[in-house]
Amino acid sequence: MTIGSQVKQSLANMKAIHAxxxxxxxxxxxxxxxxxxxxxxxxxEQMIAALKGRISTLEREEPQYKGM
Amino acid sequence: MPxxxxxxxxxxxxxxxxxxxxxxxxxxxxxxxxFFEYIVGITIGDIxxxxxxxxxxxxxxxxxxxxxxxLFPVVISTISLRSKKFRDFVEGNSTVFIKNGKILEDxxxxxxxxxxxxxxQLRKKDVFRVADVEFATLEANGDLxxxxxxxxxxxxxxxxxxxxxxEKEPQTVIMDGKILDEPLATARLSRGWLKQQLDQMGVxxxxxxxxxxxxxxxxxxxxxxxxxxxxxxxxxxxxLASMKKAEADFELFSLQTNDAEAKQMxxxxxxxxxxxxxKLRPFLM
Numbered sequence: 001m002t003i004g005s006q007v008k009q010s011l012a013n014m015k016a017i018h019a020x021x022x023x024x025x026x027x028x029x030x031x032x033x034x035x036x037x038x039x040x041x042x043x044x045e046q047m048i049a050a051l052k053g054r055i056s057t058l059e060r061e062e063p064q065y066k067g068m
Numbered sequence: 069m070p071x072x073x074x075x076x077x078x079x080x081x082x083x084x085x086x087x088x089x090x091x092x093x094x095x096x097x098x099x100x101x102x103f104f105e106y107i108v109g110i111t112i113g114d115i116x117x118x119x120x121x122x123x124x125x126x127x128x129x130x131x132x133x134x135x136x137x138x139l140f141p142v143v144i145s146t147i148s149l150r151s152k153k154f155r156d157f158v159e160g161n162s163t164v165f166i167k168n169g170k171i172l173e174d175x176x177x178x179x180x181x182x183x184x185x186x187x188x189q190l191r192k193k194d195v196f197r198v199a200d201v202e203f204a205t206l207e208a209n210g211d212l213x214x215x216x217x218x219x220x221x222x223x224x225x226x227x228x229x230x231x232x233x234x235e236k237e238p239q240t241v242i243m244d245g246k247i248l249d250e251p252l253a254t255a256r257l258s259r260g261w262l263k264q265q266l267d268q269m270g271v272x273x274x275x276x277x278x279x280x281x282x283x284x285x286x287x288x289x290x291x292x293x294x295x296x297x298x299x300x301x302x303x304x305x306x307x308l309a310s311m312k313k314a315e316a317d318f319e320l321f322s323l324q325t326n327d328a329e330a331k332q333m334x335x336x337x338x339x340x341x342x343x344x345x346x347k348l349r350p351f352l353m
Contacts (some may be wrong), residue, residue, distance in 0.1 A: 003324060010317040013310055020307045027285020029236050029255055033351050036233075040344050047314075047337050054321075054330055 004058045011051045018044045071123060073086055078127065079120040085131075086116055089138045104158075105141055112137050159208050166204035169217065179206055190214065233350050235283050242279035242289070255281045262287070284351075304352045308345070315341040 018041060025037035089112070112134060119130035148155040163175050165186060176186060181185030188343070189212040195201060203215040225232050239251035247259060265287045266273060279289040286301035315338055 002094065003321075006317075007321065010314065010321070013314055013317070017307065017310050017314060020303060024303070024307070025282060026254075027257065027261075028283060029285075030234055030283045031189075032233055036348060036351055040348055043340060043344055047340065050333055050337055054333065057327075059329070 002062075004055070005064060007051060007055055007058060010056065011048065014044060014048050014051060018048060069072055074123060075120060078225055082116045082120050085134070086112070089134070092142060093138070096226045098323065108137060108141050162208055162213075164203070165212070166198070166201050166214075171198065181206070186212075229350070233348060238280040238282045240278065240280050241287075242273065242276045245274045245276055245292075247273060252281075255285070257281065257285065271296075271298065308349070308352045311341065311345050311348070315345065 021037050021041040021044060025034050025041055028034045028037060115130060115133050115137065119125055119127070119134075123184060128270055129322075141194065144158055144304060164178050165175055165179075165181070166172065171186070176183070190196070190198065190201065190204070191205060193212065193214050195214060195216070200216055200220040201214055202217045202346050207213055239255040241248055241255065241257070241262060242250045249259070252262065262279075264290075266276070269287075269289065271289065271291060275291050275293065277290050277292050279287060281287055284304065286303060288301060289298055318334045318338035318341060322331050322338060325331050325334065
């Protein structure tokens with residue numbers, strides 16, 4: 001497995017975390033927990049952005065692994 | 069009118085009357101019967117019983133008696149609500165038996181308690197050593213309340229964890245196979261969400277005897293058919309696991325890459341993720 005696909009897998013994992021946090025933020029009735037989940041969700045968005053940036057760099061360097 | 073018909077009519081009327089009276093007396097009477105209320109209850113029952121059977125007693129006389137017997141406690145409890153002094157007189161005060169870890173023998177004597185009876189009461193509260201008790205008081209209703217010494221008190225979550233998030237009461241959203249809309253709305257969830265959750269578990273609403281939602285929106289169900297195994301909610305544990313995996317991924321990538329800039333980015337994200345896990349851990353446990 002190339003680094004490119006590994007990073008993409010990690011991105012998928014991050015997206016899953018993001019979605020779960022969002023769901024928990026919406027379904028929690030405890031306000032404190034709601035806020036914590038929401039803040040965490042926003043932070044994961046930054047991580048996702050960083051990973052996406054890295055993936056586009058990798059694809060530019062090794063165009064043969066583009067796509068997926 | 070035949071006698072049996074009169075007895076029947078009387079009994080039914082008295083039953084309805086007694087039902088209204090017990091509603092009037094309220095819930096408090098049930099849980100915390102003082103000796104006085106106990107006697108009043110027995111007397112009312114006795115009067116009602118003889119009234120329904122004994123045709124010599126005229127209804128008006130019986131009803132007057134019942135009304136007096138049942139209204140008296142109501143009046144007393146209304147006055148008690150207003151005046152603390154009256155309350156102390158009627159309901160009695162609590163007596164301190166152990167203070168600062170020392171037994172107050174005079175108070176024991178005053179309440180006619182022997183040392184054996186005190187020990188028995190303590191044992192009922194799972195206390196076998198008097199030395200473990202900091203404070204004990206005999207309540208007005210005869211119960212012994214105990215405050216253990218600090219080092220003998222049971223361990224609570226707040227003792228070992230500096231911060232524990234609040235947990236709200238769970239809501240019962242399905243009962244006897246029917247969706248309860250009001251608790252569902254209290255949990256700020258919809259029927260659609262519930263259906264989706266049940267579909268994920270692979271059960272139909274009709275087969276659910278009881279379902280509850282906790283304050284994190286996790287659904288737990290009990291089915292009519294006890295042979296079917298329903299998975300316990302794992303969303304929170306899975307989230308924690310995948311967050312740990314993400315952190316490990318970032319660390320791995322930072323070791324693998326030769327690009328200095330990317331290395332720094334990965335290390336930073338790994339640190340962020342670690343902080344995030346630390347912050348969310350109390351909610352996900």
